[in-house]
Amino acid sequence: MSEQILSIIKNNVLTYEQKLRQLAGAAEGTLNVLNITPDIQEYRDKGIICDLFEGNAPYRARYITPDYEKFMKQGSKFLDIKPAKDIWEATTNLLILYNHVPSITSYPVYLGNIDTLLEPYIKDEEEAYKAIKLFLLQIDRTITDSFCHANLGPHKTKAGEMILKATVELDTMTPNLTLKYDEDITPDDFAVQAIETSLKVAKPSFSNYKMFQKDFYGKDYAIASCYNGLSIGGGAYTLVRLNLAKLVEEAKNEEDLLSHILPDAVNRMARYMDERVKFLVEESGFFESSFLAKEELIHRDRFSGMFGVVGLAECVNKIIGAEKQEDRFGWGRYADDLGVKIIEKLQEYVHNYKVKYCEITDNHYVLHAQVGIDTDYGISPGCRIPIGDEPALPKHIKQTAKFHPYFKSGIGDIFPFDEMASKNPESILDIIKGAFKEGMRYFSVYSTDADVIRITGYLVKKSEMEKLHRNEQVIQQTVVFGLGARENSKILERKIRGNE
Amino acid sequence: MKGIVNKIIPFSNVDGPGNRLSIFFQGCNYDCLYCHNPETIEIFGEKSENIPEDISVMSIEKILEEIENVAPFISGITVSGGECSLQWRFLTELFTEIKKNWKRLTCFVDSNCSIPLWPEEKKKFIDILDKVMIDIKAFDKKDHILMTGISNENVIRNFKYLVELGKIYEVRTVIVPEIIDNEKTVDNISKLIAEYDKSLKYKIIKYRQNGVREEVLKAYTPSEEYMKKLKKIAEKNGLSNVVIV
Numbered sequence: 242m243s244e245q246i247l248s249i250i251k252n253n254v255l256t257y258e259q260k261l262r263q264l265a266g267a268a269e270g271t272l273n274v275l276n277i278t279p280d281i282q283e284y285r286d287k288g289i290i291c292d293l294f295e296g297n298a299p300y301r302a303r304y305i306t307p308d309y310e311k312f313m314k315q316g317s318k319f320l321d322i323k324p325a326k327d328i329w330e331a332t333t334n335l336l337i338l339y340n341h342v343p344s345i346t347s348y349p350v351y352l353g354n355i356d357t358l359l360e361p362y363i364k365d366e367e368e369a370y371k372a373i374k375l376f377l378l379q380i381d382r383t384i385t386d387s388f389c390h391a392n393l394g395p396h397k398t399k400a401g402e403m404i405l406k407a408t409v410e411l412d413t414m415t416p417n418l419t420l421k422y423d424e425d426i427t428p429d430d431f432a433v434q435a436i437e438t439s440l441k442v443a444k445p446s447f448s449n450y451k452m453f454q455k456d457f458y459g460k461d462y463a464i465a466s467c468y469n470g471l472s473i474g475g476g477a478y479t480l481v482r483l484n485l486a487k488l489v490e491e492a493k494n495e496e497d498l499l500s501h502i503l504p505d506a507v508n509r510m511a512r513y514m515d516e517r518v519k520f521l522v523e524e525s526g527f528f529e530s531s532f533l534a535k536e537e538l539i540h541r542d543r544f545s546g547m548f549g550v551v552g553l554a555e556c557v558n559k560i561i562g563a564e565k566q567e568d569r570f571g572w573g574r575y576a577d578d579l580g581v582k583i584i585e586k587l588q589e590y591v592h593n594y595k596v597k598y599c600e601i602t603d604n605h606y607v608l609h610a611q612v613g614i615d616t617d618y619g620i621s622p623g624c625r626i627p628i629g630d631e632p633a634l635p636k637h638i639k640q641t642a643k644f645h646p647y648f649k650s651g652i653g654d655i656f657p658f659d660e661m662a663s664k665n666p667e668s669i670l671d672i673i674k675g676a677f678k679e680g681m682r683y684f685s686v687y688s689t690d691a692d693v694i695r696i697t698g699y700l701v702k703k704s705e706m707e708k709l710h711r712n713e714q715v716i717q718q719t720v721v722f723g724l725g726a727r728e729n730s731k732i733l734e735r736k737i738r739g740n741e
Numbered sequence: 742m743k744g745i746v747n748k749i750i751p752f753s754n755v756d757g758p759g760n761r762l763s764i765f766f767q768g769c770n771y772d773c774l775y776c777h778n779p780e781t782i783e784i785f786g787e788k789s790e791n792i793p794e795d796i797s798v799m800s801i802e803k804i805l806e807e808i809e810n811v812a813p814f815i816s817g818i819t820v821s822g823g824e825c826s827l828q829w830r831f832l833t834e835l836f837t838e839i840k841k842n843w844k845r846l847t848c849f850v851d852s853n854c855s856i857p858l859w860p861e862e863k864k865k866f867i868d869i870l871d872k873v874m875i876d877i878k879a880f881d882k883k884d885h886i887l888m889t890g891i892s893n894e895n896v897i898r899n900f901k902y903l904v905e906l907g908k909i910y911e912v913r914t915v916i917v918p919e920i921i922d923n924e925k926t927v928d929n930i931s932k933l934i935a936e937y938d939k940s941l942k943y944k945i946i947k948y949r950q951n952g953v954r955e956e957v958l959k960a961y962t963p964s965e966e967y968m969k970k971l972k973k974i975a976e977k978n979g980l981s982n983v984v985i986v
Contacts (some may be wrong), residue, residue: 558909638814661754663760664755665758667759668753668754668759670759671814671815672760675811675814740750740754741751
């Protein structure tokens with residue numbers, strides 16, 4: 242233990258902040274307060290269940306999505322902040338609050354719908370642009386983690402246009418951005434500007450507004466961290482993932498997997514999640530002590546637990562023994578149908594497991610297609626088709642769209658485009674419109690020429706990964722994950738889209 | 742009726758506005774020195790013998806099936822070639838069916854515009870198509886014959902006919918150095934366009950060797966500076982939308 246702590250202290254590649262966070266994690270790691278039964282521990286040891294480094298004693302929710310609209314209206318007693326009167330006060334107020342919104346990374350994973358938050362304060366456009374650009378610069382240099390996510394849209398606003406423009410000029414990794422897109426609300430010119438921005442700095446991604454609205458019972462939603470759909474004024478207590486690529490090793494055949502292994506694994510993982518949620522809600526005192534809860538910027542009953550899943554493709558290929566590409570997930574009809582069947586069953590088992598404290602999601606956990614971790618080797622994110630096996634774009638979109646309706650707390654796919662596409666961004670908008678009609682929930686684009694690229698859900702600069710590769714310090718801790726994914730998951734080898 | 746098709750690209754971002762399905766029809770009446778896909782030149786009939794395997798004789802239904810697969814993702818279709826207008830009867834029928842099935846999809850024609858499009862028999866074809874991308878490969882008749890094998894009288898007349906109907910999406914000229922007087926060509930073509938519509942897109946395209954038959958033409962790609970010089974000529978004649986590709 243003390244050796245581990247000393248090695249963190251003496252690690253010269255870590256910045257001071259990164260050391261501090263690792264030291265806190267090491268301290269939490271000494272505790273043993275969760276009641277983990279042997280059958281749960283067995284699956285944790287095998288890597289089938291993984292809590293994604295959430296720590297041994299949850300003392301804050303993993304993802305917190307405060308109601309920033311409310312904060313703008315009421316200010317904060319605890320922070321002694323009055324509602325803003327102009328753009329400078331508005332951006333400053335938000336920056337102050339961001340500093341006090343915890344999460345698994347210790348940084349805020351959700352910054353609000355920043356265009357609609359700032360739009361009322363835009364009077365003099367030149368001054369507003371300067372304020373917005375400084376606001377974004379401050380976020381990038383102080384929230385040094387690209388799981389930090391801001392939302393835009395679906396309406397076109399002056400603030401939205403300014404945010405996109407400044408994002409290109411600043412060429413930053415943080416914040417990650419999502420445009421809530423609805424063909425009937427978002428005008429084409431704004432959507433095209435968003436795509437042009439994406440081809441330069443790999444963001445914003447597009448979320449299917451109609452689909453999310455329906456899933457959140459007509460209420461607005463937050464996109465946080467990678468692409469997690471969560472209730473505003475709430476968040477997620479925890480995210481644990483089930484590694485299907487490893488679970489499949491436990492199954493004798495398809496029937497065994499669907500009828501025995503899968504329901505049993507769901508039960509073990511859900512019980513593990515229960516333990517985490519229980520400690521956080523009943524013992525940690527988070528919801529009693531946080532000013533965010535006291536000032537009703539978050540509500541305990543708007544939180545839920547995210548039931549993550551990873552490696553569907555490898556699971557399917559393994560269980561049917563698919564060797565040839567034509568039989569594999571993403572290509573073979575049988576493989577794809579089986580994939581859907583597994584997810585359908587998974588949803589059924591997860592939804593039938595009733596839980597305490599998840600009122601907002603009908604008293605069950607919600608499915609999430611987890612994007613993987615940097616040490617995953619040969620395991621595809623969520624339900625994605627493995628890199629190297631991607632079919633032509635129309636076929637790819639139709640295949641992946643089959644899985645998106647099941648994952649209301651997040652799923653997405655990423656498509657790098659060649660430089661010709663940047664001359665015709667409208668062509669990509671056509672593809673996104675079609676993809677959403679087909680049932681895709683979330684769509685990300687980047688250009689292979691750009692420095693900022695999307696790794697699995699978060700963004701990293703290729704140049705920063707190179708720096709870290711040379712053992713130099715980098716300001717963003719996410720670069721470490723990016724480099725791992727570059728080495729282990731072939732993320733630079735994705736099929737490049739253009740004419741096909 | 743059937744169409745003779747060389748290939749279909751389901752997603753194309755270089756054949757008009759937005760994402761488009763592009764159909765390359767087989768057969769061309771030109772034999773351009775710089776043809777980039779000479780394999781599409783030879784003309785076959787529906788019942789020709791010895792049609793190579795990679796060329797498809799396609800029914801309207803078969804093409805509609807291909808469109809159906811990608812319809813949600815595209816703004817429209819573009820027919821190209823070869824020279825697609827040689828199969829204008831088939832195109833008329835195809836476009837009619839497309840409009841019946843998907844009102845919002847536009848039908849664009851990428852053409853050398855060498856066959857007379859103004860006669861009454863083609864009125865339905867012109868009515869149903871949305872826009873034409875027209876190649877004006879040279880202005881001077883002799884130059885045009887040198888570049889393509891035939892004169893350009895029909896091309897110029899078709900241009901005037903279509904532009905007055907508002908049916909032209911863009912005009913294109915490929916720039917090959919040292920064959921014909923490119924400055925004069927761009928000067929004359931841009932003057933012609935400016936006479937009708939100064940905001941019409943004029944695309945000047947750099948010659949590239951890929952695909953070109955080496956025994957027919959061995960040339961080099963013009964420099965960016967040279968292209969900019971040509972662009973300036975066109976702009977001086979009043980054109981506001983000149984694009985170098």
